[in-house]
Amino acid sequence: MNICVFLSAADLExxxxxxxxxFAGLVGKGGHTLVWGGSDSGLMKVVADGVRASGGRLVGISVELxxxxxxxxxxEMVITADLAERKALLLSRSEAVVVLAGGLGTLDEVTEVLELKKHGLHHKPIVLLNTDGFYDGLILQLRRMEDDGFLPLPLDDLVHFAAAPADVLAYLES
Structure with missing residues (x-):
């Protein structure tokens, strides 16, 4: 399975x-391919290193800047002209999307794939790994959107929330 991962390029704790x-070890050991932003820094490097070390393939989709x-x-490394093209290619080259801890770019990416799925423009599973409660606030906001009628379908049809890396792969492989 080609698994797109949205995550930070920052060095983190x-x-x-x-x-x-x-998570990366499970991806590689499972024979999956990492489709990611292509960066060799921060959390992106940690995941790419882990996938590579455990036998997985790496498909990077970077951007000219x-x-x-x-x-x-x-x-494989593809360099796109801009961020919009990069996001579209990341999604088109994957069969599932996993969101790890990240900043504004990660938030932009996850909201776009959720919006596209909401409109039926893809049906790929999206899993948000809520490491150390990092996405508690986002989950709360998404639940409020659902409760107050802002989502045309149940939140559980859009995204799956996982507490641990093994839960992510178990969900995707089920």
Whole structure:
């Protein structure tokens, strides 16, 4: 399975890197391919290193403005002209989307894939790994949107929330 992962390129604390590393090991051992932003820094590097070390493939989709940060040993690296093209290619090259801890770029990516799924433009599973409660606020907001009638379908049809890396892969492989 080609698994797109949205996550930070920032260097983060062990409370985020540990679960990301565990997730990456499961991806590689499961024979899956990581489709990610292509960066060789921060949490993106941690996950790519873990997938590579456990036998998985790496497909990077980077963007021209970040070309210098792209990983050199990916099995495949695509450089897009802009961020919109990058997001579209990340989604089109994957069969599932997993969201790890990240900043504004990650938030932009997850809201876009949720919006596209809401409109039936894709039916890929989306899993949000809520490491150390990082996404508690977002989950609360999404539940409020559902409760107050802002979502045309149940939230559980849009996204699955997981507390641990093993839960992510169990859901995707079921």
């Amino acid at each position: 062990e409370r985020y890197t540990g679960p990301a590393r565990d 970040l070309r210098d940060a792209a990983r050199e040993d990916a099995d």
